[in-house]
Structures are given as structure tokens and as C-alpha cells.
Amino acid sequence: MGAAMSLLIRVAAVLAVVCLSLSGGAVWFGQARPDAALLIAAVRQNSRFDYNDLVLVDLDQCRRHALPLLSISDALAWSPDGESIAFLSSEAGAVEIHTAAINGTGIRRVTENFTQDAHVAYSPTGDALAFTASLGIAFDIMHIDLTTRAESALTPAGAGNMSPTWSPDGAEIAYITNSGGHFHLAALDVATGIQRSIHDRPDRWLFAPQFSPDGTHIAFFSVDQAYGDPRLHVIDRDGAARWELAAADERGDYLADVEWSPDGEWIAFLRRGGIAAGVFAVSADGTTTRPLACLPRLTVAFAWKRG
16 A cells, blocks of 8 residues: 555656646756756657647756647747747648747737748747748748737848848847849848848858847858858858858758857757758857757757747
């Protein structure tokens, strides 16, 4: 009887931890949740290639917690307060942007525009999203107020603008624009709508910009015009200085999904297609690169917890 009672107590304790974690409590697998090392990852399903499981990953403890959510595409963002995520889902039928609490509850459809949406980014205040909307071959950057759900275009209609990233001060959105037949890095003044060029290389196409947490730098990756020779770069916000941090190895992989760590000391990125596929992190000065082995190999997108 004593052994049976002891087993019941242990089971009850485990269930209490699980329930508290799912309800948004401060317990994470029986310990205090290490917020600074928490990521959300979209992991490709083996059986359904178009769907991703959303998984919380604790890098310090190398533990994973699956959320009761499915995403589509690689659009994924974490709110500035660390309490919600934005992602693409077909929960309501059409593929639209949704938000949910980090425990997977409170899912809410945000957009209803019937365009192909991608590249979701929270505003620094958390009350709006910027995202890429496409109709055919045209890509535009849109803004949506999360309270009123009012949408507005931030870039000219029909242009090739994509991959918005908000500066931490909220003053600018950096993005990729296609002009002159190639993709280069630009920024938009949110208050005035004035656009400026940051970096333009006709021999290389730029993708996936991401502001550093202090707003002084932007990380991005580039490829040649045959979509080969991928490289990871960092550039000053004003475009004055640029340096290279990583490049594809000889095994034919390519780079994607750039993401700064919350302290600005690391830049994580995906290697896809090669033997060394997975998520890696390189130090901001480029001296150290290491795999983030806790993330599943089939990870297609990830976002670091803010706040």
C-alpha cells in the first residue's frame, strides 16, 4: 500500500508540473523556466510536408515541449513581452496569420485578406504586426493593428518588397526590396513613409534581414544570382560597415532564417540541404560557430523569446 501511494504521489506531482506549464505558469519541466534561453521552433512533420509542429525549446536544459498548434510555412514571431506568438495557420480554413499564447491556448485569427502571407514581425510595442503579402509575383509589406485588425500597406503596391524587421525603437522597418532585377536591403521610416537604401550589391541577392536587439546592426544573408554561395553578414544600421560571419560549406547547404539572441551576442541561422543541416549559432564577432543541437533536425523556422 505504501509503494502504491508513493507512486500515486509521484504521478500527481508530474501531472501538476505539466498542467502548470500548459497553463502558462512559471514551471518548466519541474524547474524555473529559463526565459533567456527559450525558443519557439517550427518543425516539419514527416507525414505531412506542408505542416509544422510548434515546439518550445529550452536551450539550457536541452528540453522540448510540443504545443497543440500547427503552422504552415516558415513565418514565426514572438511578441516583445514574450507572452504570445504569431504564425501562419489554416485553423479557420484559409491560410492566414494567427496569434496564440505561448502555452498554445487562445488561438486567434488576425488576418482575413486571402493573400499569401509570410515573414511576420511584431512591432516593438506588441500592438501591431508587419508582414509580407503577395498576390502572384507582387510582394508588399503590410501593417495590421492587432486590436482593430485594420490593415494598411507600408510599401508601394505591386513592388517586390518582403521580409520586414522592426527596429527596437519602432522608428524604422528594414526589409528586402527588388529593384533593378535584384534584391537589396532598404529601410522605411514608419512615421513618414520615406524609404532609404542600406546596402545594394548587384552581384548578390539579399534576404532575411534582422535588427540586432540594440538596433545598431542588421544581420542578413546573401546568395549569388544563381541562388548559390550563401553567406551570412552583419551591417551597421546606416550601411557604413559590413562584415561576413558565415558561409556555406563544401557540402552544398544553404543558409536561412537569421535570428539574433536576446543579448545580441549570437546570431542563429538554419543550414539546409547539406550534410550539416540544422540550426547553428555564430558569435556576433564571427569567431565562434556552434550547432544548437537541442533543436530538431527538421526545424524550418525559429524565434528567440523576448522580454
